[in-house]
Amino acid sequence: MVLFSDLGIGPDLVHALEKQGISEPFEVQRESIPDSILGHDVCCRAPTGSGKTLAFGLPLLARTQLAKSKSPTSLILTPTRELAEQICSVLKPLAKAIGVNVLSVYGGVSYRNQLRGLEDGVEILVACPGRLLDLIDRRALTLKHTNIIVLDEADRMADMGFMEPVCKIIEMCSKERQTILFSATLDDEVSEIVEKYQDNPITIEVGPEEVSIESMDHYFWKVKNHKRVDIAAEIVKKSGRSIVFCKTRRGVDRLEQDLIEKGIACTPIHGGLNQNQRDRAMRKFSTGRTMVLIATDVASRGIDVEGINCVINFDPPENGKAYKHRGGRTARAGTSGIVVSFVPKSKERIYSRIQKEVGIKYRFTLPQIEVLSENEFELVPPEKGDRSDRKSRRGRSRGRNRISKNKRKFSSRERQKDRPDRRNKSKRRGVDSKGRKKDRNNSKKDSKLSEGNKSRNRSRP
Structure with missing residues (x-):
């Protein structure tokens, strides 16, 4: 040795x-x-x-x-x-x-x-x-x-x-x-x-030049744009730990909210996050506190997490080399993995070119969730005092809270309409009901006179 x-x-x-x-x-x-x-x-x-x-x-x-x-x-x-x-x-x-x-x-x-x-x-x-x-x-x-x-x-x-x-x-x-x-x-x-x-x-x-493309199962599914979120949710629920690739930061953030609404624990990583946010995202994913990582190509560089079962190309990669890089996150250390690419009609030509560059040939078919192998994944409970988890829970109810706030504002306005207008009836200091200035001396005399009248009235038989 x-x-x-x-x-x-x-x-x-x-x-x-x-x-x-x-x-x-x-x-x-x-x-x-x-x-x-x-x-x-x-x-x-x-x-x-x-x-x-x-x-x-x-x-x-x-x-x-x-x-x-x-x-x-x-x-x-x-x-x-x-x-x-x-x-x-x-x-x-x-x-x-x-x-x-x-x-x-x-x-x-x-x-x-x-x-x-x-x-x-x-x-x-x-x-x-x-x-x-x-x-x-x-x-x-x-x-x-x-x-x-x-x-x-x-x-x-x-x-x-x-x-x-x-x-x-x-x-x-x-x-x-x-x-x-x-x-x-x-x-x-x-x-x-x-x-x-x-x-x-x-x-x-040393070792193979890169993760062998043959060690992965490749699926190219014809999915309309408005159906991609639903299909992605079904895939990750069955496949377990997964990485989903989007083209832009905005796409990553939008998909995160869509998947959270479907009850899927996910976290984003892209160049718009600061270092602490990126560290927290990777820590959550690598420790099993979230099941899905949603990433852009640049932000995913250097991600080396074991046990990734599935890679989803929500948006197409730039070329064949990028397709290999994305797919290389799965099927490591002799294990198998799957790569699912969503192919709207407008992207068929792009994926045909990518397949040619990679050296593979697969038909574009309708989604078949049943062909995917099922992998169990148990989420690890969040760390005590983890702000990012509290933030994600707040995010789930953000839309709901916004609706309830709007309802409260509306009902408040309605109640205000029904309320009588008291502005003209409010008593202002030093002003009488007709808006004229009160004379302090006269008001004192008036009060004395009224008191005198009251006493006279009491003394009458």
């Missing part, structure tokens, strides 16, 4: 790994760590969930040099905030064991903590390209002393249009840098990065 110590990892890190119950390296770690720890450029193709984070993280921890303020010595670039946080959560406990600081920077959150962390000095910086360039423009850090750079999920960064900023960032790093690249595929723009920025890289390929 190969151990981490056999790969060149020092005793302090080995001990820290053992404390977490990690003793035997995965294949991608066995293959890539020895070359990375020797300082070679490495180009590795490996699927999500294969142990890539430790494969590049351990060599960084072993080789990184102490950093000065605002000048990290190692950099990990990643496409999404979720991936940045995930990498940090893996590396921070190990870094603490050897006195190395790790910091993540990404958009959607305040600059304050990120600026403070850079000021204090950080050896390993985990960053999304956009926020990193923003911080560099603010002169919050420099990359001239960064001598190790890792590109994680390089293919996804290419898909999301980050290649230009990634190239700009690489060129800001030390010319004597080591460049390590990890990707699920090594084609197109990724191969250009390898050729341009890596020096005689060691190429390593």
